[in-house]
Amino acid sequence: MKLKELINLSKKNLQQNKIKDSNIKIKLLIEHIFNIKKEQIILSYDNEIKKEKILEFNSLLDKLKNGVPIQYIINKQEFMGLHFYVNENVLIPQPDTETLVEEVIKYCNIIRKNNYETSSTNCKENNKKNYCKSKKIKILDLCTGSGIIGISLCKYLGNVETYASDINAKALDIARKNAEDNNVSIQFIHSDMFNNIQEKAFDIIVSNPPYIESGVIKKLSKEVQNEPKLALDGGRDGLRFYKIIAENAKEFLKQEGIIFLEIGYDQKEKVEKIFSNYNYYSNIKCIKDLSGNDRVIIIKK
Ligand SMILES: C[S@@+](CC[C@H](N)C(=O)[O-])C[C@H]1O[C@@H](n2cnc3c(N)ncnc32)[C@H](O)[C@@H]1O
Numbered sequence: 001m002k003l004k005e006l007i008n009l010s011k012k013n014l015q016q017n018k019i020k021d022s023n024i025k026i027k028l029l030i031e032h033i034f035n036i037k038k039e040q041i042i043l044s045y046d047n048e049i050k051k052e053k054i055l056e057f058n059s060l061l062d063k064l065k066n067g068v069p070i071q072y073i074i075n076k077q078e079f080m081g082l083h084f085y086v087n088e089n090v091l092i093p094q095p096d097t098e099t100l101v102e103e104v105i106k107y108c109n110i111i112r113k114n115n116y117e118t119s120s121t122n123c124k125e126n127n128k129k130n131y132c133k134s135k136k137i138k139i140l141d142l143c144t145g146s147g148i149i150g151i152s153l154c155k156y157l158g159n160v161e162t163y164a165s166d167i168n169a170k171a172l173d174i175a176r177k178n179a180e181d182n183n184v185s186i187q188f189i190h191s192d193m194f195n196n197i198q199e200k201a202f203d204i205i206v207s208n209p210p211y212i213e214s215g216v217i218k219k220l221s222k223e224v225q226n227e228p229k230l231a232l233d234g235g236r237d238g239l240r241f242y243k244i245i246a247e248n249a250k251e252f253l254k255q256e257g258i259i260f261l262e263i264g265y266d267q268k269e270k271v272e273k274i275f276s277n278y279n280y281y282s283n284i285k286c287i288k289d290l291s292g293n294d295r296v297i298i299i300k301k
Contacts, residue, residue: 001054003030004045010061017065025070032074033057067222080152084178089170090146091231097208099289100262100296101152104206107258107298108137108157111203136161140252142193142207143241145231147175147186149206154184163199165189168230193241194248201254208262209241210234239270246274246281253301265293275299 007026014022030041033056049057060073071077071092077084079093080101086092115135137160141150144164154162164186166172172188179186191197211234217225224232234240242261249259259281263271268286275281281299289295 001049003047069223079148084146090174093148096289103296104260137203139204140202143209144175145171147178150186151182162186165191167192193244205249206260211238211264213238242271242274250280257301259299261297263297268294271297
């Protein structure tokens with residue numbers, strides 16, 4: 001069988017099984033199995049495919065038909081222009097989470113600029129060498145999963161002291177691998193929320209916690225249901241983890257430290273209310289994602 005024939009047959013097969021985005025998924029499978037680039041596929045249409053490769057392809061096609069996300073089959077997903085290894089132990093990185101990371105980057109650039117302006121005046125006054133070196137920003141990525149948030153921040157900010165935690169030891173193994181592959185240094189902590197976090201005085205706590213209501217999970221697509229329940233389930237009202245963060249974050253933040261949280265599109269008012277119940281939080285604001293949905297809540301201590 002030629003490659004073109006294999007592609008056409010499998011496209012039909014996926015469409016009959018109502019699998020969305022069949023074109024893209026088949027291209028990704030071809031790239032993965034034949035170890036070729038997207039642009040080479042069309043040039044290889046007339047290549048004769050060996051029987052064992054057809055068998056391998058068909059077994060992965062069956063996984064797709066059973067709702068296994070393509071990212072778990074090819075073990076990769078891009079996020080913030082970086083490459084991440086993923087498998088069934090971690091949530092698949094979502095484009096909406098880039099809004100969260102971008103907000104943290106914007107904020108850090110502003111505080112660095114302000115620090116620089118203040119310290120350069122002091123530098124002249126004190127005439128001390130190295131006084132102007134910008135201070136490391138200390139970050140905690142809570143519920144890190146595959147590590148995408150902490151790793152992207154290290155990569156794009158540089159000069160940060162980053163800690164990342166998760167309750168799932170298997171997710172932490174993947175996050176460690178991703179940090180190594182992306183050449184960044186992060187301290188990983190196995191912890192149920194704040195329980196095992198020994199460090200204090202963070203400048204920033206950032207988190208994309210599980211936020212789907214328990215009862216809604218079984219109504220989601222087969223693909224989402226193949227992601228770890230631990231990464232999705234935010235308790236009966238979807239707000240369990242925001243309540244834990246509101247209750248505990250103060251103790252782990254510097255004075256004027258900031259919390260950045262991803263939220264569900266309909267959770268703005270509820271999450272804002274949780275934090276406004278505590279008098280030590282202020283300046284609560286919400287940022288929309290690229291689709292215009294409420295996506296990030298920012299809270300100042
Ligand atoms: C929505 S996923 C986010 C993963 C990653 N940060 C991202 O944005 O793709 C939530 C993560 O929270 C972790 N988690 C669930 N319960 C937790 C708990 N009690 N303490 C710490 N982490 C928890 C899950 O294992 C999962 O990795």
